[in-house]
Amino acid sequence: MDLYELLGITHEASEAEVRRAYQKRARALHPHLNPGDPDAVERFETVTLAFKVLSDPERRAAYDRGERLEAKRPAAEGSFEGFDFSAEVRVERVGFREIFDAVLQPSSATEATRGEDVLERTRLTFEEAFRGAERRLAVERHETCPTCRGSGDVAAAPVSCSRCHGTGQVRGRRGHMIFSRPCGACDGAGVVRRRGCARCEGEGRVPGSERLDVRIPAGTRSGSAVRLPGCGHAGRRGGPPGDLVLQIEVEEHPLFRREGDDLRSVVPVSIVEAALGGHVEVETPDGVVTIEVPAGTQHGHRFRLRKRGLPRLGQAGRGDLYAEVRVSVPTVTDDQGRALLKAFSEAYPQDRAELLAALEEAEAGT
Numbered sequence: 564m565d566l567y568e569l570l571g572i573t574h575e576a577s578e579a580e581v582r583r584a585y586q587k588r589a590r591a592l593h594p595h596l597n598p599g600d601p602d603a604v605e606r607f608e609t610v611t612l613a614f615k616v617l618s619d620p621e622r623r624a625a626y627d628r629g630e631r632l633e634a635k636r637p638a639a640e641g642s643f644e645g646f647d648f649s650a651e652v653r654v655e656r657v658g659f660r661e662i663f664d665a666v667l668q669p670s671s672a673t674e675a676t677r678g679e680d681v682l683e684r685t686r687l688t689f690e691e692a693f694r695g696a697e698r699r700l701a702v703e704r705h706e707t708c709p710t711c712r713g714s715g716d717v718a719a720a721p722v723s724c725s726r727c728h729g730t731g732q733v734r735g736r737r738g739h740m741i742f743s744r745p746c747g748a749c750d751g752a753g754v755v756r757r758r759g760c761a762r763c764e765g766e767g768r769v770p771g772s773e774r775l776d777v778r779i780p781a782g783t784r785s786g787s788a789v790r791l792p793g794c795g796h797a798g799r800r801g802g803p804p805g806d807l808v809l810q811i812e813v814e815e816h817p818l819f820r821r822e823g824d825d826l827r828s829v830v831p832v833s834i835v836e837a838a839l840g841g842h843v844e845v846e847t848p849d850g851v852v853t854i855e856v857p858a859g860t861q862h863g864h865r866f867r868l869r870k871r872g873l874p875r876l877g878q879a880g881r882g883d884l885y886a887e888v889r890v891s892v893p894t895v896t897d898d899q900g901r902a903l904l905k906a907f908s909e910a911y912p913q914d915r916a917e918l919l920a921a922l923e924e925a926e927a928g929t
Contacts (some may be wrong), residue, residue, distance in 0.1 A: 704796050793806065
């Protein structure tokens with residue numbers, strides 16, 4: 564493999580030409596610009612390695628002389644050690660994907676990870692959402708393994724790692740390139756002092772169950788959720804636990820319609836109460852209250868009852884209740900009633916323009 568050919572330059576290329584060639588190749592070969600191409604990472608990283616060698620005067624000179632190129636300093640994780648053109652070196656043969664996974668994304672078999680969230684659902688009545696409620700949940704979840712206390716392994720007699728022969732590092736060959744990386748079997752220690760926990764199979768958690776009491780605050784609405792931090796699945800190998808998430812659904816109320824923290828309802832008013840005025844009872848979540856309906860109240864007029872709505876979730880105060888008037892027109896079937904209505908119409912005549920103006924005034928007042 565010729566590093567100059569990888570970058571598309573001659574052996575006499577200057578440092579600036581090396582850099583420009585690398586930037587051009589890197590843009591064309593970047594994995595993000597080649598989605599779905601399984602070899603994109605390998606091509607990109609090969610070009611990157613070529614640039615690292617040819618942009619360093621010492622390494623480039625050694626490469627031109629055909630010498631083995633040693634790394635400038637040992638890396639704590641995976642590293643590129645250089646090139647070796649001899650036939651005596653005995654190392655594992657590895658692919659570029661394995662090499663770059665170790666160099667760019669080193670991971671340990673003992674790595675701790677956060678536990679998953681536990682999702683539960685519950686249904687509330689309107690009254691429960693208004694006042695707040697409690698739910699007792701039977702939660703099935705993973706719990707910390709009592710044998711290994713969540714670590715995933717238990718103490719054992721120390722033995723030398725068979726994979727790296729006690730060195731803590733393994734070396735790999737790709738062509739003439741030599742790489743080193745931490746041994747995954749002993750996590751780079753060179754000695755194995757622990758073994759996997761048989762009870763949890765090395766995961767650090769086991770199935771379990773628990774009953775939890777959850778307090779649902781007043782003002783909760785459909786689609787909201789109550790989160791209990793740390794009450795989800797236990798983390799793997801000592802990782803932090805997930806959360807318990809309780810999703811809420813609130814039943815509809817036959818009288819009140821919710822709009823945020825406000826409520827809307829309908830108040831039936833007789834034609835006499837609307838014309839002459841009077842006192843009308845209105846249902847609220849706190850009970851019945853009496854409001855004064857002024858004379859001449861029109862159909863559709865809304866009365867605002869302050870702080871008679873729902874509690875504001877997570878805040879002080881409450882929403883409002885808007886009571887909309889529905890004028891009930893009686894059904895007249897007898898002669899006396901017809902005569903009274905006819906006499907009223909003759910005493911207080913109204914044309915269509917006046918009716919339309921009254922309706923517009925009522926709508927503007929809402």
